[in-house]
Amino acid sequence: MDTITIHFEGKRDAIAPLTWAQQRTSRGSRLKYRPFVHVQPVPPGKSLHEVSNAVKWAFEEFESLRTIFPLDADGNPYQKVEKVGSVEIAKVPARKPAETDIQDAIHRLRAERFDITTEFGALFAIVTCADVPTHLICLVSHLAVDDQGCRALGAALDGYFSGERDRPSTPLTQPVDRARLEQSPKWQERSARSLEYWKSVLEKLPQGGDRAAVMDSYALRAAVSVLSKKYAMSTSTVYLAAVSVVTGALLGRSKSSFMLPAANRLNQEERSFVGELVQFAPGVLESLNSPFEAIVSDAWRTSLKGYRSSRYDEQALQLMLTDLDEDRESKRAFDLSFNDMRHSTETAGGNDCETASDIHNLTKLTKIESRERAYRGGTRFLSFGLRGDGDETLSITVHDSYFPEFPVQRILLAIEALAVGAAMGDAEPLSHPLRFARAYLTSRNATVN
Helix, strand or coil: CCEEEEEEECCCCEEECCCHHHHHHHCCCHHHCCCEEEEEECCCCCCHHHHHHHHHHHHHHCHHHHEECCECCCCCECEEECCEEEEEEEEEECCCCCHHHHHHHHHHHHCCCCCCCCCCCEEEEEEEECCEEEEEEEEECCCCCCHHHHHHHHHHHHHHHHCCCCCCCCCCCCHHHHHHHHCCHHHHHHHHHHHHHHHHHHCCCCECCCEEEEEECHHHHHHHHHHHHHHCCCHHHHHHHHHHHHHHHHHCCCCEEEEEEECCCCCHHHHCCCCCCCEEEEEEECCCCCCHHHHHHHHHHHHHHHHHCCCCCHHHHHHHHHHHCCCCCCCECCCEEEEECCCCCCCCCCCCCCCHHHHHHHHHHCEEEEECCCCCCCCCCEEEEEECCCCCEEEEEECCCCCCCCCHHHHHHHHHHHHHHHHCCCHHHHHCHHHHHHHHHCCCCCCCC
């Protein structure tokens, strides 16, 4: 495979500790390597030289792309930004249409492993057709750039190609700045406040071979869209409420606990942050015996509190967990994790229904596939992931041997039935959603099309 070598010179070199989010990823996670991929169309008329210059600009602009993670004398990683260096960009020849060749290139590039102590956490390749660039592929280490950071990088490259920028040339906050900020007294105080909130949540948690499936449901999308507009809440909040109710029905409890990934990109300084910021926002819904509208409101309030308390020192959190579970046989664990990976709060067009019967008819189109692998959120019981840009799929992983009496397909269908019933105005899912979910899970009538 041919390559193009670029030489870059950034604004500074720097050394700093890992950020709180990087500390979590660095401890034995496969995400330290190159699992995240961003494929970006190249605007027509751009030459290879112009595209390679865009990559050069990105390395000079975003310090996380030219960061390595060596080990200190005690064997602990830190981040080191190189001011000057060079990288090779692979050239991937493709035919028209290029989709198959792009997927083959991604597969090959993903197979490459690298030493994070000596190599940068980003790898670029240019797809060409008749020597004309058509796409830019970027593979990144989660330790250097998380999934949303990869999207911020893509937006920045789009701005570079178009010549239109919606932010200053230099990002306001780089990963080393974030790491140094976290060491300041102000941020240590913020960490302490977040940890207090975590403790209040963790104290409420119960103690004590994965099965996975993915559901594609037009009915669920439409129902959630209707409920979102009805309650003036985000679609993500409605999904979280429905998932939490079904989880409570599985556990036989009127409350459920959850973790939400929180990217912490909440202000101008961090909106264009290209690095890793993802930590977790905890929450407990204690309102599952309430009407569905009240559960949705509780899900919004609790998740908002969790997001506000998602800036914390990860190591201090682990010490707190150890202290809480000292001399206990079982360790605390969240009931579910829920990750809305759509990166939007609104359902795309095409799913609006004029009448309740329209939504009900859509259930005939529901498809569920068993999977060897689906979203795994690190919780003991259940992990849910919501993916898609318009064509949404809800995935579920049931961990280990929990709930063997409930097929994973039945759990997904219970979520669909609850949302559809609430959107159609049915009394039971609206007024007694937990009772409805329990009855559905044990019903013999649920089917998969």
